[in-house]
Amino acid sequence: xxxxxxxxxxxxxxxxxxxxxxxxxxxxxxxxxxxxxxxxxxxxxxxxxxxxxxxxxxxxxxxxxxxxxxxxxxxxxxxxxxxxxxxxxxxxxxxxxxxxxxxxxxxxxxxxxxxxxxxxxxxxxxxxxxxxxxxxxxxxxxxxxxxxxxxxxxxxxxxxxxxxxxx
Amino acid sequence: xxxxxxxxxxxxxxxxxxxxxxxxxxxxxxxxxxxxxxxxxxxxxxxxxxxxxxxxxxxxxxxxxxxxxxxxxxxxxxxxxxxxxxxxxxxxxxxxxxxxxxxxxxxxxxxxxxxxxxxxxxxxxxxxxxxxxxxxxxxxxxxxxxxxxxxxxxxxxxxxxxxxxxxxxxxxxx
Numbered sequence: 412x413x414x415x416x417x418x419x420x421x422x423x424x425x426x427x428x429x430x431x432x433x434x435x436x437x438x439x440x441x442x443x444x445x446x447x448x449x450x451x452x453x454x455x456x457x458x459x460x461x462x463x464x465x466x467x468x469x470x471x472x473x474x475x476x477x478x479x480x481x482x483x484x485x486x487x488x489x490x491x492x493x494x495x496x497x498x499x500x501x502x503x504x505x506x507x508x509x510x511x512x513x514x515x516x517x518x519x520x521x522x523x524x525x526x527x528x529x530x531x532x533x534x535x536x537x538x539x540x541x542x543x544x545x546x547x548x549x550x551x552x553x554x555x556x557x558x559x560x561x562x563x564x565x566x567x568x569x570x571x572x573x574x575x576x577x578x
Numbered sequence: 579x580x581x582x583x584x585x586x587x588x589x590x591x592x593x594x595x596x597x598x599x600x601x602x603x604x605x606x607x608x609x610x611x612x613x614x615x616x617x618x619x620x621x622x623x624x625x626x627x628x629x630x631x632x633x634x635x636x637x638x639x640x641x642x643x644x645x646x647x648x649x650x651x652x653x654x655x656x657x658x659x660x661x662x663x664x665x666x667x668x669x670x671x672x673x674x675x676x677x678x679x680x681x682x683x684x685x686x687x688x689x690x691x692x693x694x695x696x697x698x699x700x701x702x703x704x705x706x707x708x709x710x711x712x713x714x715x716x717x718x719x720x721x722x723x724x725x726x727x728x729x730x731x732x733x734x735x736x737x738x739x740x741x742x743x744x745x746x747x748x749x750x751x752x
Contacts, residue, residue, distance in 0.1 A: 458629030474656050474692075477685045478608045489742030491661070493734050494725035498710065499663030501641050501655050503688070511688040513653070515624050515641060521632070522639040523624070524665050527730050534742050544627050547650050548689030551627055563742035573740055573748055 461544040466552060468506035469565065470532045472496065473513060476505060481575040485534055485565030488574045492533035499524040504537065504552065512543070512552040536561040603680045603694040611681045616652055616691060618644035618678075620671040626651055635672035642668045644678060644691070654678065655690040657707040661725045664693045666709035671698070679704045 472492040475483035482488060496502050501523070503511040515523045517539075523529075541554040603613045623641040625631035635642060642665055643653040657664040668676075679695040695704025714724045721727035739746055 458627065473688065473690065477683055477688060477690060478606070480606075480608070486741035486743065486746070489738075490735055490740040493731050494661040494728070497728060497731050497734075498659070498661040498725065499665045500661070501653065501663070501690075505687075509687055513641075513688065515627070521624060521630065521636070523641045524636075524639050524663060526639070527734070530730070531734055531738070546627060547652065548684060549653055550688070551623070553624075553628065568741055568748055578748075 459544055459546075461542040461551075461553070463540070464543040464552075465538060465540050465558070466504050466506060466512050466543075467538040467559075468504040468510075468512070468536070470529070470535050470537060471503050471505040471511065472533070473501045473503045473511060475574075476503070476511065482567060482571040483574070485567035486563055487567035487571035489534040489563055491574050493530050496530035496533055497525050497527065502529050502533075504539065510550065512550045515551050515553055517554040518556060532560065534563045534565070536564045603692070606681060606692070608681065608683055608692075610684045610686075611692075612684065614680070614682045616644050616646060616678045616680070616682070617675070618646040618652070619673065619675050620668050621645045621651070622672070623651075623653060635669060638665050638669050641665070642672075644676070652682070652689070652691045654680075654693050656692040657710055658694055659708055659710040659724075662710035662714075664707055664710075666713050667693060667696055667707040671696070674698065677704075678707075680707075 469484065470492070472483055472488070472495040474495060475481055475488065475491060481491065483492070501513050503513045505511055514529065515521075517529065520526065520528060537557055538559040539552070539554045539557050541552050541556075544551040544553065605611065605613060620635065620642060621644070622631065622635035623643050625635070626643065626645060632640065641653060641663075643651055645651055654664045654668060656662075657667050675698070677697050677700060678691070678693045679697075680691055680693040683690050683692065693707045695706055697704045711724060714728070715721065718724075718727065718729065725731060738744055740748060
């Protein structure tokens with residue numbers, strides 16, 4: 412019985428399951444495996460090990476924060492941040508110093524674009540544990556777990572209204 | 579004479595590269611923005627940074643960027659469509675070389691690229707980075723403002739309110 416080849420998104424490798432006996436792949440299996448492998452982008456030679464960190468801050472819409480086109484904090488910006496997250500704009504955690512940590516995964520969930528789970532946390536104040544990777548002016552965060560989620564606690568709508576259109 | 583030819587050649591190269599740069603994007607007056615054309619390979623950020631790769635660059639569910647020839651990785655964060663990223667514009671080029679016309683924003687907190695046009699042929703025209711809207715409308719139908727018509731956004735806002743706190747509503751406009 413030939414072993415089945417299964418893609419593991421976590422390890423980035425194909426793994427065998429089924430029996431652990433030695434098998435000889437048929438011509439077709441080998442071709443199928445080669446085709447599947449060729450469809451994958453090569454893992455980067457620049458892949459790195461980051462450092463363990465705990466980051467505390469607000470789940471922020473990266474574009475609005477950087478562009479300064481609207482007030483991108485707290486209640487005033489919640490709705491806009493939901494739209495941007497669902498539109499696929501990268502989501503970051505902004506800490507008290509204004510540093511931005513761009514989220515590339517949360518736990519086993521590696522969907523970092525238009526992920527409703529992340530959109531639901533827009534403008535929440537959170538503390539997360541994870542791995543920090545820095546490259547070319549960006550701090551990327553691979554979140555292992557959300558240690559705390561206080562919800563939206565920064566009240567900005569009285570002063571700024573609902574961004575960006577006031578409704 | 580040889581020196582003059584060298585200077586002339588250098589000027590020609592400068593002119594050609596300047597012409598290329600002049601195609602660069604519309605200014606948005608964002609702090610730290612710089613209009614540039616980036617040339618590079620479309621890659622999935624998690625694969626590029628951590629070696630955790632998925633077929634087809636994550637099939638539209640992962641953040642994407644450009645790996646430039648000098649090894650610099652630029653995350654592409656925004657397209658021409660309001661409230662929308664660039665993944666629909668880039669995903670079809672996973673693993674391929676493109677030229678991207680846009681704004682590089684080198685904010686001290688983060689460096690991002692806002693793509694406004696894409697081309698694969700250096701002699702060709704830039705195609706506006708606007709695929710998000712077309713794809714959204716294919717899925718959900720025509721809408722003047724996709725963000726207000728998006729079913730998932732409306733579910734979240736209906737559940738938690740526009741301010742993100744259940745039961746808290748903005749004051750009605752006078």
